[in-house]
Amino acid sequence: MTEMTGTPIAHAPGFIANETPRIVSARFDYEDSHTLERYEATDGYHALKKALQQTPEEVHNEVRDATLLGRGGAGFPAGVKWGFCPPGVWPRYLVVNGDESEPGTYKDRLLMELDPHQLIEGCLIACYAVGLSQCFLYIRGEMAVAQERVAQALNDAYEAGYVGKNILGSEFSVDIVLHWGAGAYVVGEETALIESLEGNRGMPRLKPPYFPASIGLYGQPTIVNNVETLANLPWIIQHGAAAFTAIGTESSPGTRMVAVSGHVKRPGVYEIVNGTTTFRDLLYGNDMCGGIRDDNQLKAFVPGGGSAPWFTPDQLDLPFEASQVGPQGSMLGSGAIMVMDETTDIPAAALTLTKFYAHESCGKCVPCREGGTWLEQILRRVVTGRGTQRDLDLLIEVGETICPGDFPHAAVPSKGIEAVPFPYRMTTICFVGPSAFAPVHSALTLFREEFEAKVAGNEAKTMIEVAVDV
Amino acid sequence: MTFFTDDNLALAEEIIGRYPKPRSAMIPLLHLAQEQEGWVTDEAMTQIGELVGTTSAEVLGTCSFYEMFKRHPVGKYVINICTTMSCALMGAGELMEHAESRLGVRPGSTTSDGLFTLEGAECQAACTEAPCLQVNYRHQYRVTTDQFDELVDELASSGHAVPDHGVLSQIRQHIPKDRSVGAVPPEEVTAAPVWLSEDGES
Numbered sequence: 055m056t057e058m059t060g061t062p063i064a065h066a067p068g069f070i071a072n073e074t075p076r077i078v079s080a081r082f083d084y085e086d087s088h089t090l091e092r093y094e095a096t097d098g099y100h101a102l103k104k105a106l107q108q109t110p111e112e113v114h115n116e117v118r119d120a121t122l123l124g125r126g127g128a129g130f131p132a133g134v135k136w137g138f139c140p141p142g143v144w145p146r147y148l149v150v151n152g153d154e155s156e157p158g159t160y161k162d163r164l165l166m167e168l169d170p171h172q173l174i175e176g177c178l179i180a181c182y183a184v185g186l187s188q189c190f191l192y193i194r195g196e197m198a199v200a201q202e203r204v205a206q207a208l209n210d211a212y213e214a215g216y217v218g219k220n221i222l223g224s225e226f227s228v229d230i231v232l233h234w235g236a237g238a239y240v241v242g243e244e245t246a247l248i249e250s251l252e253g254n255r256g257m258p259r260l261k262p263p264y265f266p267a268s269i270g271l272y273g274q275p276t277i278v279n280n281v282e283t284l285a286n287l288p289w290i291i292q293h294g295a296a297a298f299t300a301i302g303t304e305s306s307p308g309t310r311m312v313a314v315s316g317h318v319k320r321p322g323v324y325e326i327v328n329g330t331t332t333f334r335d336l337l338y339g340n341d342m343c344g345g346i347r348d349d350n351q352l353k354a355f356v357p358g359g360g361s362a363p364w365f366t367p368d369q370l371d372l373p374f375e376a377s378q379v380g381p382q383g384s385m386l387g388s389g390a391i392m393v394m395d396e397t398t399d400i401p402a403a404a405l406t407l408t409k410f411y412a413h414e415s416c417g418k419c420v421p422c423r424e425g426g427t428w429l430e431q432i433l434r435r436v437v438t439g440r441g442t443q444r445d446l447d448l449l450i451e452v453g454e455t456i457c458p459g460d461f462p463h464a465a466v467p468s469k470g471i472e473a474v475p476f477p478y479r480m481t482t483i484c485f486v487g488p489s490a491f492a493p494v495h496s497a498l499t500l501f502r503e504e505f506e507a508k509v510a511g512n513e514a515k516t517m518i519e520v521a522v523d524v
Numbered sequence: 525m526t527f528f529t530d531d532n533l534a535l536a537e538e539i540i541g542r543y544p545k546p547r548s549a550m551i552p553l554l555h556l557a558q559e560q561e562g563w564v565t566d567e568a569m570t571q572i573g574e575l576v577g578t579t580s581a582e583v584l585g586t587c588s589f590y591e592m593f594k595r596h597p598v599g600k601y602v603i604n605i606c607t608t609m610s611c612a613l614m615g616a617g618e619l620m621e622h623a624e625s626r627l628g629v630r631p632g633s634t635t636s637d638g639l640f641t642l643e644g645a646e647c648q649a650a651c652t653e654a655p656c657l658q659v660n661y662r663h664q665y666r667v668t669t670d671q672f673d674e675l676v677d678e679l680a681s682s683g684h685a686v687p688d689h690g691v692l693s694q695i696r697q698h699i700p701k702d703r704s705v706g707a708v709p710p711e712e713v714t715a716a717p718v719w720l721s722e723d724g725e726s
Binding site: 068144154157159185197213217225226228235236252254256272313315356360390392407410413 | 542544545551555576585586591592593604607609610612645648654658661662663665693694695697699700702703704705707708710713714715718719720
């Protein structure tokens with residue numbers, strides 16, 4: 055067997071270093087990567103100093119020219135998003151989305167725990183460039199260590215004059231307020247995050263009109279950016295947009311953090327080149343995951359967090375490039391790949407995701423609140439061998455109330471299945487409802503024979519029997 | 525009605541002062557209440573309502589939305605075993621079964637000695653280190669059934685450095701007065717920030 059070359063870093067559980075240019079994970083090699091001392095000793099806050107010598111407009115332009123795609127899931131260019139604030143409406147706020155909870159996603163927590171100053175510097179650059187008067191750094195509730203690391207970093211940064219009033223002696227002044235959630239996946243959706251930050255139940259708002267850049271926190275223009283997105287800013291400002299776009303492809307420049315979990319030899323978080331790295335590089339490369347565990351066959355993988363329609367070995371050569379992944383029926387989402395080998399019980403695996411989204415429905419939209427629950431219950435019945443043929447059709451029927459029309463899925467040439475491109479239509483405000491359907495739909499479309507086997511021989515039930523047996 | 529200790533009340537007021545609107549402090553204050561008592565009592569919600577200027581029913585509305593807020597006493601250690609896909613693929617089901625028999629409780633229940641509450645949890649952002657669990661929201665990675673037993677033994681004999689349930693970050697944010705800009709409420713600030721150019725546009 056070929057020797058693997060990527061290096062796991064003991065004090066950074068999960069992270070494995072490879073030869074990729076390291077933009078956001080550069081300091082992970084140091085055991086004290088989270089401290090101000092280390093940050094300052096490794097060019098920390100230099101980008102802030104450089105930004106303060108430029109006009110806010112110049113800083114904004116640099117970020118726009120870098121085509122920094124949002125790393126939270128939607129992949130929208132940050133510099134363009136910043137430009138959506140309506141002119142003349144003040145104050146504007148920055149809300150940092152550190153509510154990472156998409157199944158399979160594990161990068162923002164590392165960035166907060168291992169390099170909190172990089173995130174803080176990114177927040178400051180964003181506030182300076184867009185004229186954001188106050189920053190709220192919202193960390194997921196269940197991340198006690200990230201909260202501690204960021205709290206300490208903020209305290210140190212205030213003390214050192216990097217945050218607060220007249221930063222580094224300039225006119226630029228902004229407070230960063232540390233805030234954390236209390237356990238609700240849906241709060242990762244930006245309008246729900248804002249509701250939560252206003253002290254409410256974290257239910258998404260309808261867009262339009264509630265696009266945060268125009269009507270956000272307290273009804274004011276608000277930029278909501280993901281942790282990894284902001285963590286890229288110090289590097290971009292220090293090295294310039296041209297250096298950033300020199301990495302990766304024109305439409306997907308830079309690097310991105312990707313977590314690979316499940317049945318690979320070396321599950322881990324990898325910083326990879328955006329746009330060019332393929333799923334095969336990532337899953338089979340010797341400096342990355344090194345192949346499927348026990349040299350088993352790959353059966354399927356979820357390419358972009360639990361919400362994403364599934365891929366099979368037929369899609370392994372696709373790169374991390376939205377314009378190529380979308381037409382093939384899925385999305386890159388939050389940079390999370392969950393790998394299933396040949397031993398996987400596909401319907402059971404789909405259930406572990408569908409029950410997640412059913413559980414996390416906030417209850418605002420009926421198709422999600424009811425549909426998610428029904429999908430879970432019907433699927434559970436099938437998985438436990440109590441389902442019938444009718445249940446398989448019912449899963450699709452229920453799903454179509456959430457996502458009418460053709461739902462995206464991958465191609466399986468050997469089974470004569472052609473791809474249906476991303477995205478889907480939806481009857482809900484946010485993506486939680488469709489996400490409950492995505493795993494069911496993918497599993498049932500790509501691996502129907504496994505569902506057929508589970509319901510084979512089970513006789514049709516009356517509606518009363520079905521209603522009782524959930 | 526007074527729920528918060530004097531120290532926590534001072535802290536609550538400091539926290540409220542950071543936000544443009546007091547209601548934004550609701551979740552931080554619920555955490556503070558849970559830190560003080562281990563769970564969120566009715567008295568706590570009443571006082572939080574008074575502090576942020578709303579009714580206790582509104583506080584309950586927010587409180588009940590979020591999984592981490594407990595409306596009844598729970599164990600000193602809340603053990604959350606992740607049951608979502610990556611962990612399920614790597615043996616979370618077996619780990620949960622083992623935990624149930626080791627602790628003698630079903631998920632959602634507390635052991636009779638009040639030490640442990642077992643819960644099935646959703647994705648904990650440690651997917652590469654599956655199966656994982658959290659004790660009072662602090663991770664344990666790649667947990668085998670043997671390691672689970674060791675962990676429980678350690679916790680039971682207080683040999684493990686995990687703060688009691690309710691305590692999250694043991695480090696508090698402190699904004700020094702001389703460095704603080706202060707909250708920026710929309711009612712009071714209508715001009716562009718001073719560092720922007722004169723026309724107020726970036």
